[in-house]
Amino acid sequence: MLTIATGNKAVAAAVKAAKPGVIAAYPITPQTEIVEQIAEYVTAGDLKSQYIPVESEHSAMAACIGASAGGVRTFTATSSHGLLYMHEMVHWAAGARLPIVMANVNRALGPGWNTWAEHSDAFSQRDTGWLQVFVSTVQEAYDATLMAFKIAEHEDVLLPVMVNLDGFALSHIMQSLETVEIGDFLPAYHLPHAIDTENPLVYGPMTGPADYFRFRWDIERSMRDARGVIADVEREFAERFGRSYGPTEDYRCEDADVIVIAMGTLGKEAEVAVDRLRDEGIKAGSMRLRWFRPFPDLDLARREVVVIDRDYSFGFGGVLAHAVRSKTGIAPYSVIAGLGGQEVTYNDIADFVRNRHPGEETWFGVSDHV
Amino acid sequence: MYEIRIHSRGGQGGVTAAKLLALAAFRDGKYATACPFYGAERRGAPVVSFVRIDDKPIKIYSQIHEPDLVIVLDTSIMDVVDVLQGLKGDGTVLLNSAHPLAGCNGTCRHVDLTGIALAENLVIAGSPILNTPVLGALAKMGVVTLPSVEKAIREMFADERNVKAAEAAYEELKV
Numbered sequence: 001m002l003t004i005a006t007g008n009k010a011v012a013a014a015v016k017a018a019k020p021g022v023i024a025a026y027p028i029t030p031q032t033e034i035v036e037q038i039a040e041y042v043t044a045g046d047l048k049s050q051y052i053p054v055e056s057e058h059s060a061m062a063a064c065i066g067a068s069a070g071g072v073r074t075f076t077a078t079s080s081h082g083l084l085y086m087h088e089m090v091h092w093a094a095g096a097r098l099p100i101v102m103a104n105v106n107r108a109l110g111p112g113w114n115t116w117a118e119h120s121d122a123f124s125q126r127d128t129g130w131l132q133v134f135v136s137t138v139q140e141a142y143d144a145t146l147m148a149f150k151i152a153e154h155e156d157v158l159l160p161v162m163v164n165l166d167g168f169a170l171s172h173i174m175q176s177l178e179t180v181e182i183g184d185f186l187p188a189y190h191l192p193h194a195i196d197t198e199n200p201l202v203y204g205p206m207t208g209p210a211d212y213f214r215f216r217w218d219i220e221r222s223m224r225d226a227r228g229v230i231a232d233v234e235r236e237f238a239e240r241f242g243r244s245y246g247p248t249e250d251y252r253c254e255d256a257d258v259i260v261i262a263m264g265t266l267g268k269e270a271e272v273a274v275d276r277l278r279d280e281g282i283k284a285g286s287m288r289l290r291w292f293r294p295f296p297d298l299d300l301a302r303r304e305v306v307v308i309d310r311d312y313s314f315g316f317g318g319v320l321a322h323a324v325r326s327k328t329g330i331a332p333y334s335v336i337a338g339l340g341g342q343e344v345t346y347n348d349i350a351d352f353v354r355n356r357h358p359g360e361e362t363w364f365g366v367s368d369h370v
Numbered sequence: 371m372y373e374i375r376i377h378s379r380g381g382q383g384g385v386t387a388a389k390l391l392a393l394a395a396f397r398d399g400k401y402a403t404a405c406p407f408y409g410a411e412r413r414g415a416p417v418v419s420f421v422r423i424d425d426k427p428i429k430i431y432s433q434i435h436e437p438d439l440v441i442v443l444d445t446s447i448m449d450v451v452d453v454l455q456g457l458k459g460d461g462t463v464l465l466n467s468a469h470p471l472a473g474c475n476g477t478c479r480h481v482d483l484t485g486i487a488l489a490e491n492l493v494i495a496g497s498p499i500l501n502t503p504v505l506g507a508l509a510k511m512g513v514v515t516l517p518s519v520e521k522a523i524r525e526m527f528a529d530e531r532n533v534k535a536a537e538a539a540y541e542e543l544k545v
Contacts, residue, residue: 004389004396004404030408115408169431174392174404265431272429345432 005177007141007170011077011103011163012037014145016047017182018101021072021189024052024063028082029115030167031105035077057082061089061100068098069203071194073149076100079167080107080121087125093160094129094219096204097193099152100160102130103145106264106310107167108340116341117166119263119311122292123319129219131161131226132293136249136268138175141165143243144290149186150233156225158191166310168341169265180241223294230291247296249288252278256285258353259300261324262308263289266338266349270308273349284353289320298328305332306356308349312336317361333357337364371424372513373434377453378443381413383501387443388419390505390522395423397518403428416447423513437461439513443483443500464507466500481507481543489538490531499535502527506536510543 005013011034015023023042025035041047050067054060057078064074078086083104093100108118122132131151135141141163148161165171195203207215230247238244251271253259260270267288277284287298305328309318316322321334333356338344342365352364374391378384385406392404406419420434436456441464447453454463457476465471466483487498502523509516516537523532 004393004402166431168408169405172406172408173431174389174402175428176396176401268429269431343432345435346430 002176002178004174005138006033006172006174007138007165008033008105008172009037010138010142010177011145011165012041013177013179014142015075016041017179018073018075018146018149018186019047020049020075022050022052022064022067022074023076024054024060024067024074025076026054026057026060026078026082028057028079030107030171031077031079031082031103033171034103034105057086058089061086061093064100065089065093065096065098068093068100068191069096069193069195071189071191073153073189074100075102077103077105079105080109080115083121084109084124090125090130091128092204095215097158097219098160099149099158099191101145101148101152101163102160103163103165105167105171106164114340115167117169117265117310118339118341119164119309119319122162122164123311123313125162126293126319129159129223130293131157131159131223131291132164133161133291134164134263134267134289136170136265136288138170138173138177139243140245141170142177142179143237143241143245146180146182146185147233147237147245151226151230153187153189153191154229154233155192157222157229159219159222159226164264166264183240185236185240226294227296230294245290247289247291248298249290251286251288253285253287255283256303257283258304258306258356259285259287260306260308260349260353261287261289261320261332262310262349263292263320264310266308266310266344269344269346270349272346273353276346276350277353282353292323295323295327298324300324300328300330303330304356304358305330306335306352307332308335308337308344308352310338312339321361331359333359334361335364336361371422371428372439373437374421374423374439374441374513375434375437376419376421376441376443377447377451378417378419378500379413379447380415380417381495381497382443383499384417384419384443386526387441387501387504388421390501390526391421391508391514392423393525394505394514394518394522395421397521398515400425401427405431407433416451439464441504442466443504462511464504464511466504479507479511479543479545481539483507483539486535486538486542490535492531492535499532502532503535503539506539507543509536510540510545516540
């Protein structure tokens with residue numbers, strides 16, 4: 001069905017189609033619309049899930065962990081401080097190999113109190129063992145959420161997936177949305193190590209120095225395998241529903257001399273900047289990074305690169321810029337822009353490219369820095 | 371691409387007007403996005419919403435700095451906000467007012483949306499509903515079509531008085 005919807009409503013619609021057995025969530029701006037909409041589906045009988053209105057995000061993830069281990073598909077949604085409050089359980093979900101899907105509406109961290117878009121909340125969970133995908137349109141929010149369940153639950157992955165969408169910029173914008181009849185796209189939930197009361201086992205027990213690292217390696221092995229699973233699921237999705245996705249979305253990159261790498265809505269708006277730059281004779285391209293974990297291989301040989309980070313690792317640099325440098329050996333022009341919803345237009349992005357200094361870092365809007 | 375900026379006060383329905391307009395444009399077969407700028411929301415505070423309409427997918431998420439059309443649902447905002455800021459040279463202004471905009475240099479339209487809402491008794495929590503009648507005015511101006519406006523309103527609201535108010539604004543607006 002074709003309609004228009006917000007990013008939040010698109011996520012809720014995908015969750016409805018995926019039919020989780022349990023949804024446990026706590027509201028937080030700008031994510032609240034997701035769990036409100038899901039609660040309405042459940043109340044109206046349109047979604048036969050158990051909706052657990054927990055008292056905190058930590059409890060939300062704890063409830064998802066219990067339900068997922070108990071053998072049902074689970075979903076939660078959060079943002080910013082909610083995600084940080086959940087942090088201990090975020091690690092646990094991945095370590096326990098539970099294919100929980102969570103929507104995280106990217107929002108800055110206080111103080112100062114700020115409810116607008118930033119990626120620092122998601123990056124603070126970078127090393128937890130969750131797969132992380134960043135979306136840029138309402139349609140992609142829907143599609144990625146649907147695919148997240150299939151990827152997470154694949155027996156070669158069995159790791160949780162975080163679907164990230166920019167607060168307000170995407171969570172509250174209205175765009176066209178085509179919902180699909182998913183048919184048998186999502187197989188029945190099957191967790192090989194689900195709790196079986198007929199065959200009691202110990203879960204998460206003391207694991208000594210002689211064994212612990214094996215479990216850590218097993219997470220990494222699955223992360224590496226996840227690349228292939230993601231590609232397979234995205235290919236199947238394209239065949240069934242006609243929309244294609246990959247680890248990056250490349251726009252006019254083939255013959256580009258300079259490539260802009262960004263994530264989320266800035267990554268989509270960068271395409272408009274690329275068109276402007278091309279009109280001026282600057283051979284620019286845009287590579288919007290979708291999957292941050294597992295991080296894809298990037299082919300940037302012989303290109304100049306401008307990376308826009310909507311985040312920062314204090315005392316080090318832009319998280320994405322350093323990931324790109326580490327993966328490719330290319331020293332990008334690192335632009336820190338859009339923090340806390342800072343207004344960044346396609347004209348600004350075009351300026352970043354025009355005024356680029358590869359190997360240097362700049363903070364957009366800050367004039368008195370070194 | 372046609373870019374519209376809507377000025378209103380919190381609680382007057384400017385955000386819903388943006389959503390309705392995007393939906394109507396979508397029902398016309400166009401691409402459309404509606405994105406309110408969410409500040410510290412509270413009733414009565416100046417609010418701004420943005421709508422973009424185009425024949426191809428819209429990739430822009432930033433605010434509209436050079437609108438083709440400015441809609442002012444509450445003219446008292448003009449005392450505190452420069453609603454004409456960035457308006458294109460050939461741009462248009464639509465005021466919710468029984469009177470024309472004083473000193474208007476370009477294309478200025480006005481229609482008494484508040485009067486139309488009150489005539490239909492479209493009032494919620496003491497505030498007249500402006501977001502459905504304004505769609506009728508926009509149809510008259512050719513931004514969207516009247517059938518799509520009526521379709522969009524019916525998709526979002528069960529009360530037929532909203533459609534009537536839009537039709538009344540369509541009739542009343544002089545172009």
